[in-house]
Amino acid sequence: MSGTIICIPTFDEIDNLGPLVAGIREAAPDVHLLVIDDASPDGTGELADAIAAEDAHVHVLHRSGKQGLGRAYLAGFAYALEHGYDVVVEMDADGSHRAVDLPALLDGLEDADVVLGSRWIAGGRVSGWPLRRQLLSRAGNLYARLLLMLPVRDATGGFRAYRAATLRQLGLDTVRSDGYCFQVELVHRAIESGAVVHEVPITFLERRAGTSKMSGRIVVEALLRIAVLALAGPAVRPGAVAGPLQPAEQR
Template identity: 40%
Template sequence: MNKNAVLLPTFNEAATISRIVSDLSGLKIDVFVIDDASPDGTADIVKNLGLSHVHVIDHGKKAGIGPAYVFAMQMAIKGGYDKIATMDADGSHLVDDLAVMLDLGPEIDVVMGSRWIPGGLVTNWSNGRKILSKFGTWYARKCLGLPYKDLTGGLRVYGKHALESINFSQISSNGYCFQIEMIKSLHAHGSIIKEVPIHFIERQGGVSKMSKAIVLEAFSRVSLWGVQRMLGIYADKLHYVK
């Protein structure tokens, strides 16, 4: 067993998953593919690779990225990994960026890959998609009082102790709002969080999972959390922390 793990949630990523797993093989890291019952055979493709450091978790149903990560993070904590990374399985994130993030010192609890800080780069996204992403982070920052420039990105490295502090039973976002909810709770807990620039590339195959329902979930939840923050409800943190 390696000391670090990377979690790859998948749904219909047959076009890219083999290359992503192959690219990750250059790192000393265990790979966990959490598959939401992909009908395109994503899980079987990974299993057939026969790699001892690569593991498939059949999630059994299409529950969303949030539940997939919650399940896998709790499993990785029990597995004793020092650092637990998250990464998209569609080719949007570069293994070289992940390697840099993993090398940062243990004094940092969470490393966030950021597209929107100096040095960050986004390739093959339309202006509309860039505006939506930037607006989402701007709105969440204003509502939640957070200082980070990219709250919705999926390339992150969590220290074991940071994740151990989370009460996962209270993390309830299904879609990409999960990324905001995690940073919201860890920031409130006092975790040391650092953003580093990354190169984000539009998916290399398959179909985007972004939908109106996912956007609506993020907008409604962030708005609710903002109102709760204004009224002092939950004090931003207590129900998230063990």
């Protein structure tokens, strides 16, 4: 199978999933969606199954429990690569990423291998965040940029598109970061591998409903992990190809 698939990790996002899927299907009707649910107690996984039963563009992976954002994305990447998709997109389930920004993200792959939806370049913006959260995000990105010498402004954002061929070069089977740092490690590996990474401006919204999973502990762990990445040697070399990821459980 060729085409584009959007990986959407979920945990207790029952109020957000339906509107998100509807928005994506309207903005980019040809793409496929993969909901990766970590056994949400609120029934998000069951809702995803119901949506998938009515729409052949929607697929669902069920995992046995909450195992973290990074593990969820790696499971989604394994599914996408196993099923032969050409482009793999990351997108949050909480409504903070606008479906209307998808076409620009995908168009950016015409001359890039990875495209980051960026809040912190010209034209990008954040809506609904207090100044404290904006400063925290900017500071985290500056910290990652300086320690890892990243030529991007928004390395922590979770709205991005990869060419499948690029994902295969990132040594995904050795990624150890999760949560906030997972996004940083992947863009770091992409740049190390020689991939062309571009940013396009997006509007980032406060979550539509539900409770944020972000916490001070997660941020501190991410800062420490970024320091570890900076001290470690290269994780990938240009042109390196990883072994296949193990496919995740599918129902």
